[in-house]
Amino acid sequence: MNYPNGQQKVTTNHVVQKQDNRMFSNRGMSLEDDINATNEFYLETNQAVIHKKPTPVQIVNVHYPKRSAAVITEAYFKQASTTDYNGIYKGKYIDFEAKETKNKTSFPLANIHEHQINHMQKVIDQQGICFMLIRFTAHDETYLLDAKALLTFWNLKQDGGKKSIPYDMIRNQSQLIPFHYQKRVDYLAAVDKLYF
Amino acid sequence: MNYPNGQQKVTTNHVVQKQDNRMFSNRGMSLEDDINATNEFYLETNQAVIHKKPTPVQIVNVHYPKRSAAVITEAYFKQASTTDYNGIYKGKYIDFEAKETKNKTSFPLANIHEHQINHMQKVIDQQGICFMLIRFTAHDETYLLDAKALLTFWNLKQDGGKKSIPYDMIRNQSQLIPFHYQKRVDYLAAVDKLYF
Numbered sequence: 309m310n311y312p313n314g315q316q317k318v319t320t321n322h323v324v325q326k327q328d329n330r331m332f333s334n335r336g337m338s339l340e341d342d343i344n345a346t347n348e349f350y351l352e353t354n355q356a357v358i359h360k361k362p363t364p365v366q367i368v369n370v371h372y373p374k375r376s377a378a379v380i381t382e383a384y385f386k387q388a389s390t391t392d393y394n395g396i397y398k399g400k401y402i403d404f405e406a407k408e409t410k411n412k413t414s415f416p417l418a419n420i421h422e423h424q425i426n427h428m429q430k431v432i433d434q435q436g437i438c439f440m441l442i443r444f445t446a447h448d449e450t451y452l453l454d455a456k457a458l459l460t461f462w463n464l465k466q467d468g469g470k471k472s473i474p475y476d477m478i479r480n481q482s483q484l485i486p487f488h489y490q491k492r493v494d495y496l497a498a499v500d501k502l503y504f
Numbered sequence: 505m506n507y508p509n510g511q512q513k514v515t516t517n518h519v520v521q522k523q524d525n526r527m528f529s530n531r532g533m534s535l536e537d538d539i540n541a542t543n544e545f546y547l548e549t550n551q552a553v554i555h556k557k558p559t560p561v562q563i564v565n566v567h568y569p570k571r572s573a574a575v576i577t578e579a580y581f582k583q584a585s586t587t588d589y590n591g592i593y594k595g596k597y598i599d600f601e602a603k604e605t606k607n608k609t610s611f612p613l614a615n616i617h618e619h620q621i622n623h624m625q626k627v628i629d630q631q632g633i634c635f636m637l638i639r640f641t642a643h644d645e646t647y648l649l650d651a652k653a654l655l656t657f658w659n660l661k662q663d664g665g666k667k668s669i670p671y672d673m674i675r676n677q678s679q680l681i682p683f684h685y686q687k688r689v690d691y692l693a694a695v696d697k698l699y700f
Contacts (some may be wrong), residue, residue: 357626362560365576373584380561380579391554394590396597399631400662403592430553 339408339443339450342492343393349490350397356496358395358402364388388402392437397496398504399438403428404455404495408443414472415442417465425462428455437503441485441495442478452498453481508668535639535646537605538688541587544685546593552692554598560584586636593664593692594700597632599624600691604639610668611638613661621658624651633699637681637691638674645679648694 340499343360391405405428407419420440430439438455453473455460461473483498491497539556546552565578587601601624603615616636629632634651649669657669679694689695 342651351626354626354629357623357630357632362558362582363563364558365561365563365579366560367561377580380581381577383561383576385556385576395693396599396627396630396632401592401595401597414578427553430547430550431592433550434553435590436553436592 328498329427336496337492339406339441339493343406343441343495346493346495347395348391350496355396356395356398358393359429360386360393361390374431382408387423389423391424397437397499400503401431401434401494402499403436403438404440404441406443408445410445411472412444412446412491414474415478418471425459429459432456432459434443436500437499438500439502441493442482443476447475450476450485450493450495452485452488452495452502453478453482454502457481506531506681512650532617533651533688535602535637535689538646539602539637539691542687542689542691543589543591546692551570552591552593552598554593555588556589557584557586575614583619584618585619593633593695596652596699597627597630598695599627599632600636600637602637602639604641606641608640608642608671610670611640612668613658614627616658621655625655628652628655632696635695635698637689640671643671646689647674648681648698649674649700653677665684 338384340360347356347358347360350358364386365380366384366386367379367380367382369385371379372380373379380410391403394401394403396402405420405424407415409419426452428438432455440453440455440458442453443448443450461470465471486494486497488494522535536556543552543554543556546554560582561576561581562582563576563578564580565576567575567577569575590597590599590604590659592598601620603611605611605615623693624634628651636649636654637646638649639646654669657666661667679698682690682693684690
């Protein structure tokens with residue numbers, strides 16, 4: 309299914325998850341699928357309670373057939389007003405957004421919306437743990453960039469600076485996320501290093 | 505619009521919100537609308553960052569007309585796997601569900617799903633602040649019931665006990681939520697008393 313932002317959406321079901329456990333590389337799985345599988349592992353092993361928020365949809369028409377489930381027959385995608393993931397880890401509030409880029413040399417800031425930046429600022433003000441997971445698909449690498457660093461780049465852009473964050477700068481200022489068999493994007497390992 | 509659980513859903517838009525600010529009683533507004541307005545006030549005044557999660561929907565078909573927005577033409581309501589609201593307050597993770605009942609003498613536990621109970625248990629295990637807001641529309645009263653107390657009632661029910669929580673017990677074991685002009689369900693006042 310193609311979503312309006314052009315990303316390919318792979319429906320995660322149990323069969324798909326069983327298959328991807330047999331793979332030894334991230335290649336081919338979307339960042340979202342990897343994060344969802346990782347969150348499920350964190351949940352089952354009582355490490356953290358972190359979920360992806362449902363896709364926000366404006367429902368316009370619903371049909372109620374007799375003797376079967378209600379069908380939404382007209383609805384529209386809404387822009388999310390927050391980040392995609394949040395939850396709790398070791399008593400702390402965790403909040404993050406995740407983005408992939410095919411770009412090899414930089415992460416384009418156009419991938420992020422201003423209301424997401426505003427939300428991140430508010431989470432920081434409330435002393436939450438806030439960051440962005442960035443995957444460079446060409447390098448098969450996923451990084452955790454602290455929201456404060458992201459906000460610095462964003463503000464520089466607003467002041468006429470670069471429209472993207474150079475790959476080398478992300479390598480220097482972010483935590484590389486380790487890949488594990490069951491924790492495909494083991495971002496809590498990076499969270500432990502950075503925030504605890 | 506009628507949702508499959510039989511609740512009336514009022515679409516919140518700016519005009520509706522302006523109108524409800526002129527009212528002096530909770531009567532007539534849904535608990536969800538009141539909480540959303542309160543959360544917006546908390547957000548604007550930098551007291552907390554708490555949002556309602558979008559309604560989970562399984563999208564089956566999307567139509568992409570030329571030169572206009574994508575239209576979802578077939579989708580179904582999914583059961584939520586967590587509670588409806590979460591966020592951060594004074595550095596603490598907050599997680600809650602909200603339910604209204606027309607029942608005058610008790611709150612029927614059938615209003616809650618087992619996966620929501622499981623989610624609440626997991627949030628408690630991670631040291632999060634977790635509760636349920638219960639509105640008795642007949643009494644025009646809204647209570648904050650701590651999740652641990654709710655779990656006790658739930659477990660008694662599972663062991664063959666009462667299928668509902670008596671109103672008097674909720675009055676004794678819960679915090680009554682004060683009503684304010686701009687904070688229609690000022691639940692953080694109750695959170696302050698109970699958890700800080």
